[in-house]
Amino acid sequence: MATDIADTGTEESPPIYVQPDVDVDELKRLLDGKYAAIRDLVRANLAAYSSILEEAETMTRPEFRERVREVVVELAATGQTGMGFPEEYGGGGDIGASVAAFETLAFGDLSVLVKVGVQFGLFGGAILQLGTKAHHDAYLADMITAKTMGCFAMTETGHGSNVQALGTVATYDLATHEYVIETHGEDARKDYIGNAADHAELAVVFAQLVVGGTSEGVHAFVVRIRENGEVVPGVHIEDDGQKMGLNGVDNGRIRFDGVRVPRTALLNQFADVTPSGVYESEIENANKRFFTMLGTLVQGRVCVGGGGINAAKVALAIAIKYGLRRRQFEASSDDEEQLLLDYGMHQRRLFPLLARTYALHFAQEVVASQLHEVFSEAEPTPNTEKNRKQLESRAAGTKALGTWHATRTIQECREACGGAGYLSVNRFAALKADTDVFTTFEGDNTVLMQLVAKGLLTDYASDFEDLDQLGTVRFVAGLAVDTVLEKTNVHKLLERIKDVLPGGDDGWDQEAGLRDPEYQLAMYRYREDHMLGGVARRLKRGIDDDMNPGEVFSRVQDHVIGAARAHVERLVLEAFIEKTRAFPDGDVKVALNLLVDLHALSGIENDRAWFMEHGRLTSTRSKAITREVGDLCRKIRPICGDLVDGFGVPDEMLRAPDLVGRR
């Protein structure tokens, strides 16, 4: 964190720097991308329903829940929430558009966002992906209009992350051709289930399927839990009560006491039970079957990651607009106080987060478009399975980074707005409280990062997806480290990039220009490659030393998370650089390049200890990076207002009259 004031530029900078004149509309078009129309529809809807931001504060919890339900139903009528479903049921038939719509909705009240996610993403998504035509015909049309509300009953009190260990049981009763759903003990009650406490009529229930005394693992069933608003016999629902945020969503607990559903209630896309009680599936391995089912639900993670990134945009727009209006202390002159954003520390607090928001936005665009492609395929190809695994990994990683970023950015922006930021009218209260659980739901971020690491270590090979934590440790320990590395994409990319940098194989990290994207990519790729090798080596060494695999994993866990993080950071940087490269020359591109450099270099700066420890950064060059980051912040200062305006957050969503200056 050093800015050497004697330094007035670096040798890597172009000799003459002309400050760009940013066209906000051009920037907004770039960010909105191919789904600009649906994003603008959502923006218009947000503005139309902007009173909900106040209603969140003034209404009682029951009133607010009803209001949110009402808004969700009305939004459904505009078509924005059904974009991802087949047209024959009233949907839009465009998965990419559905993700764009969801992300944009995150500019507004997040109870609405999450209720939309529960109804259309989780409940509707499970019916679509895990069910077959009979289920689609029965449920999709009314789900899309939100005439039928549903919930997604997966998590239990005792198990969230480890879904395979759920305690709810569905036993096939041969005599009646029904499943009997039963909650065994307090730990097995469904918990934190959105839409369950008040509104859902149907639930997709995940339970251990038992047929003829044999447990076939976790499967999903459509279960009616309310009839005309009344909870049905055998179902017991408890309200989860007040939460930190998202109090417009009715989360609850569900217990099943011998609830019977017909044989056709099993969502039978991947497995079925014949009337005579024979379990059948095209996927023989039980673990693989489970992960295949779960994998079809990846859209939820893609959506939450995008939601987090867009919530961060709202916070940045408010804090940066405030920093451009608020003055405090005479610093440059005896007569006038100085603008907050003319303080170096204030720039340092906000601008790297701004640059990272851009980076994550474009990384999210990539994962959303991969989702669209994979799920729009008419026929599977030989690559389909590996593509799906890579998509799942990328979605997990982007969700984790995007939601951690939201938590951090919103907090920093609140503090940067002082006491005013503490008043609810200024939005941070809701932003903080509502987004807090994003790092936990749709997969705990730490667990997701382990999933990313597992994919890297096993090369996404389907043979290994049935490995649990213990199995992965044993498997990796059995491989040569080089075998692990050579299969990875980053290893090949790293080899290639070193050829184009000055200094050759050994000196590129000393001689390349700091603002050369090839240099930045080489650093990110080197770190990933080296960390991954380190994990493999450590796992191997632990097992070779006869240590218990759990103990080995526990001790290597921070390296596992570190390697996964390095991997996802590399993907994010690549996405940002590729997008910027492809953009036509001009002032917006100059601005984008400043952001790329700030993002890449502040990322290296944050982890410069690691680079120094591993001989990839001298202390001189490390200090030069810190200086360059300070210099980039000063270059971004004159255009920072345009950069947040480009996000296109509707004015009504900024609220905060005292902070952004609309009284």
Place this chain on the structure above:
Amino acid sequence: MATDIADTGTEESPPIYVQPDVDVDELKRLLDGKYAAIRDLVRANLAAYSSILEEAETMTRPEFRERVREVVVELAATGQTGMGFPEEYGGGGDIGASVAAFETLAFGDLSVLVKVGVQFGLFGGAILQLGTKAHHDAYLADMITAKTMGCFAMTETGHGSNVQALGTVATYDLATHEYVIETHGEDARKDYIGNAADHAELAVVFAQLVVGGTSEGVHAFVVRIRENGEVVPGVHIEDDGQKMGLNGVDNGRIRFDGVRVPRTALLNQFADVTPSGVYESEIENANKRFFTMLGTLVQGRVCVGGGGINAAKVALAIAIKYGLRRRQFEASSDDEEQLLLDYGMHQRRLFPLLARTYALHFAQEVVASQLHEVFSEAEPTPNTEKNRKQLESRAAGTKALGTWHATRTIQECREACGGAGYLSVNRFAALKADTDVFTTFEGDNTVLMQLVAKGLLTDYASDFEDLDQLGTVRFVAGLAVDTVLEKTNVHKLLERIKDVLPGGDDGWDQEAGLRDPEYQLAMYRYREDHMLGGVARRLKRGIDDDMNPGEVFSRVQDHVIGAARAHVERLVLEAFIEKTRAFPDGDVKVALNLLVDLHALSGIENDRAWFMEHGRLTSTRSKAITREVGDLCRKIRPICGDLVDGFGVPDEMLRAPDLVGRR
């Protein structure tokens, strides 16, 4: 963040490590210190009023505000809130006890804490410190029983940090011997004032005093704002409305429209106006007078810092108890899932924060006892003024570190408790929302760190306390860097410590044992000394280069904050080491030493990039520190439950039945 699994101990560790058997009562006695009795009184009161934690959720805002007022009045009757006031008015006459009581209250609902802070700390403290006997006689007795509620009207919409620039004006009217208080414009309205919206009858109002057309700077006046619950004519009060948290405190805005108060309303400890309109003060310099007045209010900062540290204890107690009960994923065996706290990553998330909480607790004990000494002096000594300045600096630094620590720790603990941590019943919702503003109120943390840096750079000399930001830059730039450094305490301490370490002047940082406290102190002291020198050098260079002082400050600001932080971190470590050294040998001391080492080494690890950049850490030794941190976490694992039990957080305050296991 690396734990080398092949490492089974370090050369510095004692050859045989025997796990300590921690006596929780002994630990609690150590932490409670000399004020154990008052702390236990507060604990008993917290338990008696524990229903307030639920009432915070179930009541409407107006109801909750009334309930909090009621509880504050009842607590006052037990004596716990008046400990710091003279016995002749019904107080306890013990400032140290008053800080201990306040800190302990932070285990409970924080609206109660903050309302106590406003009434007795800010309002009562201003009357006591800025007023004279007539004010004491008139107000203290009823303030102590909370029969008269008051507020502290300093902050304005336009000015929080820069108090000298307040816009409210008090003009002396020679004809009537009154002051006329006037709010000029929206920016000058008092804002975020606790107790103002509903309950305060009196306000201590900070305003620019104008006598005979001359502005004499900011002074404090007692102004009646309500009479029998009704707002008096000329005073306009607006409610600040819903806030992120602390909704049991009635914050509001106050405008004064020609409000007249008698000449005796001026709190005249440091300055007065004669009936004939002559301004008199023993302190000639206006800046110095202002900072002297403000300095007497230091107790508020000491209290908020302690409150933050104790709020962090509640979060840690819940998260660690949960991590000792909750299992997820089979990692060590095929039959049983593993406890969260047996995962290395989970230890890494929580234990350095636990160790730091201990460190900050003892640092807080030092600053509280310095406060007690300075403010209990019967007569000023030649050192009084410098002691006060050092106390102010230390209070500012400890407040900033303690409250940043609270925000970070509570967030990490919430995430470590997963979705359950999101439910209000589990306490994190309130802890997060209520403590969020601690980093901002009683001095914005960033501004406070600048205050710390100014003290270091000017050696707390009273001649320089009238320097504003611009003046400080100009002053420091005029000094030789060596002059700045040689005056500092750390410079002398550093010289001394190097003598006792192996390797002499140049090699101590390569040869001393990592767990040697002298080594740890030397590293912290080296960093502070070097950073401070860097700030002085950079300021000098900027001014020598004819740069605008504001621009110089802006560019050096991150170094300024960095040096201040290094200073306070050194004080914290010293306090922790000294306390531990003085403790008799035994198992508790073994445990304390583990915590000292974990705190000191994880602090170095976090900043290892800086140490490497400045030649004080080789990459090999840096990695060894990371291994040692992992090893220390594994040693703390078996005693972590005892370490949080030692905090003595009443069971009723933990709440969280699902997390800590009392259903």
